[in-house]
Amino acid sequence: MDSPGSSPYSVIVESRSPIDVRHPRQDTSPAVLIRPYSIADAQSMYDAVRESLADLMLWMPWCHPDYSLDEARSWLDLQVEAFRQRLAFEFAIVSREGRFLGGCGLNQIDVPNRRSNLGYWVRSTGTRRGAATTAVELLRRWAFESTDLVRLEIVIAAGNVASQRVAEKAGAVREGTLHSRLILHDARHDAVGFSFVRPVESG
Numbered sequence: 001m002d003s004p005g006s007s008p009y010s011v012i013v014e015s016r017s018p019i020d021v022r023h024p025r026q027d028t029s030p031a032v033l034i035r036p037y038s039i040a041d042a043q044s045m046y047d048a049v050r051e052s053l054a055d056l057m058l059w060m061p062w063c064h065p066d067y068s069l070d071e072a073r074s075w076l077d078l079q080v081e082a083f084r085q086r087l088a089f090e091f092a093i094v095s096r097e098g099r100f101l102g103g104c105g106l107n108q109i110d111v112p113n114r115r116s117n118l119g120y121w122v123r124s125t126g127t128r129r130g131a132a133t134t135a136v137e138l139l140r141r142w143a144f145e146s147t148d149l150v151r152l153e154i155v156i157a158a159g160n161v162a163s164q165r166v167a168e169k170a171g172a173v174r175e176g177t178l179h180s181r182l183i184l185h186d187a188r189h190d191a192v193g194f195s196f197v198r199p200v201e202s203g
């Protein structure tokens with residue numbers, strides 16, 4: 001899967017990436033892309049979140065009924081700067097035609113252990129078409145090609161069956177149950193921990 005040119009997917013990155021972009025891949029006909037966010041994504045992101053409130057609010061602690069365009073703008077401001085400073089790496093998920101589909105990213109970076117959290121969401125009208133799985137595959141590849149992170153963790157509420165299926169389909173390893181690991185809207189949830197680990201031979 002990682003051999004050059006074997007994937008139909010693509011990652012668009014610029015050289016403001018974490019620990020120097022070494023070989024960003026530019027395949028020609030991807031169905032789903034990930035690209036770093038820009039401030040100009042605010043309206044699209046806001047629209048996508050608003051249409052998806054019922055699905056996102058269950059599992060995303062930042063999502064709430066009064067989610068506003070200002071919140072989208074503020075978050076994007078932070079993320080564009082965080083990417084530049086290599087503190088977090090958040091990406092928009094977009095279709096080949098340029099439709100905003102959702103987001104995915106690497107955050108909560110633990111520098112000494114070269115570890116990060118990996119998260120994702122897809123707008124409600126874009127689900128069940130493989131977008132999340134593709135985005136996670138792209139993000140994993142980007143992380144291992146373009147950063148020196150060795151471990152990407154996906155922490156999923158035990159009840160979030162759809163997200164666990166995404167992690168499994170993208171090839172993440174299920175590592176076990178994490179008790180009371182997540183607090184979502186003031187309620188404690190057990191979680192399932194998944195990970196991608198950089199193969200030892202590649203550094």
Ligand SMILES: CC(C)(COP(=O)(O)OP(=O)(O)OC[C@H]1O[C@@H](n2cnc3c(N)ncnc32)[C@H](O)[C@@H]1OP(=O)(O)O)[C@@H](O)C(=O)NCCC(=O)NCCS
Nearest residue numbers: 059120121122127128129130131132133156162163165166
């Ligand atoms: C979970 C989520 C990211 C899935 O996105 P998606 O683009 O629909 O996922 P995919 O199309 O890649 O689907 C991958 C697998 O999950 C399954 N799946 C997707 N949504 C599902 C659902 N609601 N119930 C059961 N299975 C589901 C798909 O059927 C597919 O499995 P299959 O090929 O065996 O049928 C999306 O529903 C979402 O954003 N949910 C809310 C936010 C969230 O939970 N984020 C993750 C937090 S850890």
